[in-house]
Amino acid sequence: MIFVGGVPFQAEEPSSSSEGSKILIALMDHPILSAASCTFNSIPERKFSASEGATGERVAACKWVYVFQREYATVDPSLVDLAGTDETTTCVGMIIRNCKSGMTSIAHLDSPSIVDVGLSQMLTSVVDPNSDDILDVHLIGGFDDSSPQHMENTVTSRIKNKGYSFPLCAKIVEVLEKSSKKFHLQTLHVLENNTWKDSEGGAYPIFTGFLVNPSTGSVTPASFDGTSRCPDELVRMNRVTAAYEDPNWNGRLLETYDTKTDRFVIAPCKWTKRQLHIAIMLQSLSDDELLLTCSTSPSAEAPDFVENERRKLAYMIQHPDWKETFPLTQPRVFERTTSGEWKRLTN
Incomplete structure (x- = not known):
């Protein structure tokens, strides 16, 4: 209510x-x-x-x-x-x-x-x-x-x-x-x-x-x-794309953070060969074409939108197998350091 x-x-x-x-x-x-x-x-x-x-x-x-x-x-x-x-x-x-x-x-x-x-x-x-x-x-x-x-x-x-x-x-x-x-x-x-x-x-x-x-x-x-x-900007941006075809995330928000431990626990998400092929195709587009293709509001995006899209696409192209990013289907875990930065913990 x-x-x-x-x-x-x-x-x-x-x-x-x-x-x-x-x-x-x-x-x-x-x-x-x-x-x-x-x-x-x-x-x-x-x-x-x-x-x-x-x-x-x-x-x-x-x-x-x-x-x-x-x-x-x-x-x-x-x-x-x-x-x-x-x-x-x-x-x-x-x-x-x-x-x-x-x-x-x-x-x-x-x-x-x-x-x-x-x-x-x-x-x-x-x-x-x-x-x-x-x-x-x-x-x-x-x-x-x-x-x-x-x-x-x-x-x-x-x-x-x-x-x-x-x-x-x-x-x-x-x-x-x-x-x-x-x-x-x-x-x-x-x-x-x-x-x-x-x-x-x-x-x-x-x-x-x-x-x-x-x-x-x-x-x-x-x-x-x-x-x-x-933390883990490029992996998390790629999970957004991958989630649309990963049945584990159908209708759900992506999990990122553990409330009790104050750690980022980035749950795994699978990207497909089809998504990899799309990423290669998108990376070949001009900046204007990429903006028009990837945005629902091309005229309203921030100046770094295209740059961030290209960095995201490059990560998927360089890591075609999602298991390289999430070995043994385990989450990527990050904890805070005393300096305020994030440090990844090994699985």
Whole structure:
């Protein structure tokens, strides 16, 4: 069940065929959530780096967890200072926080097909099964990528010209509303709330990421550089591609992090010969062709998108057998060092 402003939310006359869509549109028009989005919009984006903390200090003592697309992680405030994700153009970053314990789960959702099971995965370490905890929820990302001619603010037109972001957002709020858990929706910075347009009408996301402090619950817009998207960046990016054809991950978020030990435990994922052949083909494309082929929002991607895609493809080409990356089908485990870096443990 969704709560807004401390009271249960009710959309007017939802239909079974598009219940999530109508719930979403009603939430987007809610004055409390509109005001919260305006406030969030006014917060300067934090550019997070492994070499610099919130106030410019070295961050050897700062412990953060980063999740890539289709990943999730649940963090304990006694072990982790910050958690976040970015690059959510048509994806949605989701935060679920238990206000009582501070346990916080974050996810980078990229498809409606992973929302049902993904939510269950996120709740596993957040909710006490013996208590009726109210959970704070923040949704950030997923700009208005609907067709340019979509101008009317009606249910029919908004569902018809939906793009990638709208169906994902609609699925998320539908699953939250149907759940027996109590979700207090604090931030809905998605779709038009997260969109700016240039002089020619081109749409772009305002923010594509966030950082959350699990101790306080504060959420800040954020972007990450290459030093902070760690550990095991290339392997984790390739798992996103591989997961679409690996039946072990059908409908599920990718597991990355062990909450209790504060270690990254990157579960294995298989890539196929077909995916290898596709990687070779993609690597031969020009930069413009690669951008248009690999992105759901080519005009809205970060400047390093193509470079990162090429690095990811190069890894798969150089490691065609997934068993080289995951020997004996074992996860890749990383622990923090005293200097704040990640060190891989041998299997």
